[in-house]
Amino acid sequence: MPDHDHALPKKERLILDLLVSADHPLFGLELVRVSNGSLKRGTVYATLARMQAKGLVTSQQEELPDGAIGLPRRMFRPTPLGKRVLRAWVVLARELALGVR
Amino acid sequence: MRFERKRVTGQPGTFFLRAARLVFSEATLDSVLSPAVADFRTEWHEAEGRRLLRFAVRCRWYWSLAILTIVAPRIGAATGDRPLLAAVPNRTGGWFLLLLAMSFYAATWRLFGGFAFASAAIGSMLALALRRWHTRHPPLAAGQGVPLTERTPEINLSSIHVGGDIAGLMFAVGSAAIVIVGLPGLSWFFAAGAVTSVAVAWGRFACLGRGGPIVQNSISPR
Numbered sequence: 001m002p003d004h005d006h007a008l009p010k011k012e013r014l015i016l017d018l019l020v021s022a023d024h025p026l027f028g029l030e031l032v033r034v035s036n037g038s039l040k041r042g043t044v045y046a047t048l049a050r051m052q053a054k055g056l057v058t059s060q061q062e063e064l065p066d067g068a069i070g071l072p073r074r075m076f077r078p079t080p081l082g083k084r085v086l087r088a089w090v091v092l093a094r095e096l097a098l099g100v101r
Numbered sequence: 102m103r104f105e106r107k108r109v110t111g112q113p114g115t116f117f118l119r120a121a122r123l124v125f126s127e128a129t130l131d132s133v134l135s136p137a138v139a140d141f142r143t144e145w146h147e148a149e150g151r152r153l154l155r156f157a158v159r160c161r162w163y164w165s166l167a168i169l170t171i172v173a174p175r176i177g178a179a180t181g182d183r184p185l186l187a188a189v190p191n192r193t194g195g196w197f198l199l200l201l202a203m204s205f206y207a208a209t210w211r212l213f214g215g216f217a218f219a220s221a222a223i224g225s226m227l228a229l230a231l232r233r234w235h236t237r238h239p240p241l242a243a244g245q246g247v248p249l250t251e252r253t254p255e256i257n258l259s260s261i262h263v264g265g266d267i268a269g270l271m272f273a274v275g276s277a278a279i280v281i282v283g284l285p286g287l288s289w290f291f292a293a294g295a296v297t298s299v300a301v302a303w304g305r306f307a308c309l310g311r312g313g314p315i316v317q318n319s320i321s322p323r
Contacts, residue, residue, distance in 0.1 A: 029140035041140065041161065042168030045133045052132065059132070070112070071139035074132070 008089055011047050014038055016056060016078055016086040025075035027062070048076055056082035113145050113159060114138035117166055123229045129173055137169055219282040227275030234268050 008016075018031055026034075028044045039047075051057045058079050061072040078086070121134050141162040148154040206217050213220075277295075281288045 027140065028136055029143060040165065040168075041137070042165035043172060045137050046169065046172045049132050070142050071135050073139045073143065074136035 008085060011039065011043075012051050012056065013086070013089060015044075015047060015051065015076075016082050019057060019076060019078045020083055020086055025060075025077040027073040027075050029073075031076075045074075051082070052076075055079055056085060112142070114141045114162070114166070121170070123233055125173060133173055134166075134169065137166060141166070213283070216283045220279045223275060223279050223282065227271065227278075230271050230275070231268055234271065 014035060015031060018034055019026060022034075028048065029041070031048075032039045032041055032044055048057060048059070052059060056079060057076050059074050059076045062075050064070075064072050118130070118134065118138055121130060125134060141158075144162070145155060145158050148158050206221055210217050277291050281291055
C-alpha cells in the first residue's frame with residue numbers, strides 16, 4: 001500500500017468528524033449541507049469513495065420506502081478504523097498544539 | 102439534521118447516467134455517480150413548485166456532475182476499479198498515444214476533411230462500445246491477469262487479434278463503417294461482403310456442427 005494511503009487530508013478528516021458526530025448514517029448531500037460549504041457536491045462522493053477504499057468509512061444503499069421511485073441513496077458511516085484514525089489525529093493535533101506553546 | 106426521503110417523480114440526470122454507463126464501470130457508477138444523481142433528484146424534488154430554485158438546482162448539479170466526470174477516472178484508479186479513461190493516463194505511454202492521434206488528425210484535417218472527423222467520432226464510439234463489452238463481461242475480457250494500466254497501447258492495427266465473438270463483430274462493423282465514411286463508393290462492396298460472409302459463416306456453422314465451445318473474447322494487443 002502506498003504511503004499516501006496513511007495520510008488523512010483535511011476533507012477526509014472533516015467527513016470523518018461529521019460522520020462520527022452524527023447519530024445516524026449520512027449521505028453525500030447531507031454531508032455537504034452540514035459542512036457549511038467546506039464540502040462540494042461535485043467532489044464529496046469522490047472523497048467518500050477514496051475513504052471507503054482506505055477502509056475509513058463503509059456504505060450501503062438505503063432501502064426505498066414503499067411507493068418511492070428513483071435511485072436509492074448511499075448512506076455512509078465511519079468504520080472502527082476510521083474512528084480510531086480520527087481519535088489519533090485529534091490527540092496528535094492536541095499534542096502538537098501543546099508542543100508549540 | 103435529518104432529511105426525509107420523498108417520492109421522486111421527475112428523473113433529472115437520466116441522460117447523464119445513460120451516458121456514464123458507456124464510459125464508466127459498474128463499480129464507479131454504483132459508488133460515485135448513481136449516489137450523486139440520487140442526491141440531485143432529492144434536491145430537485147425538494148424545490149418542487151419553485152421554478153427558479155429548480156433551475157438553480159439543475160445548474161448547480163450539472164456543474165457538479167461535470168466535475169465528477171472529470172475526477173471519477175482518478176477515483177477508479179485509487180480504488181482498484183478500471184474505468185475506460187483509466188487506460189489513457191497510464192505509465193505505458195497512453196498520453197503520448199493520445200497526443201500522437203490528435204496530432205495526426207490535426208495534420209491531416211485539411212487533406213481528409215470530414216472523413217477525419219467522422220473516423221474520430223466512429224472510432225471513439227467503437228472504443229466505448231468495446232470497452233463497455235469488456236467491462237460487462239469480465240470473464241471473457243481480453244488480457245486476463247494483466248492490469249489495464251500495464252497494457253501497452255497499440256497503434257498498429259495488424260497487431261490486434263480479433264476473435265470470433267460479439268466484440269470481434271463490433272470491431273469489424275466499426276472498422277467497415279469508418280472505411281465506408283471515407284470511401285462511400287465502396288459501400289456496395291461491404292454490403293456484398295457482409296452478405297457473403299454471413300452465408301459462409303452459416304455454412305461453416307452448419308458443417309462443423311453446433312454445440313462447440315464458444316470462442317473467447319480475444320481482442321487484445323499482442
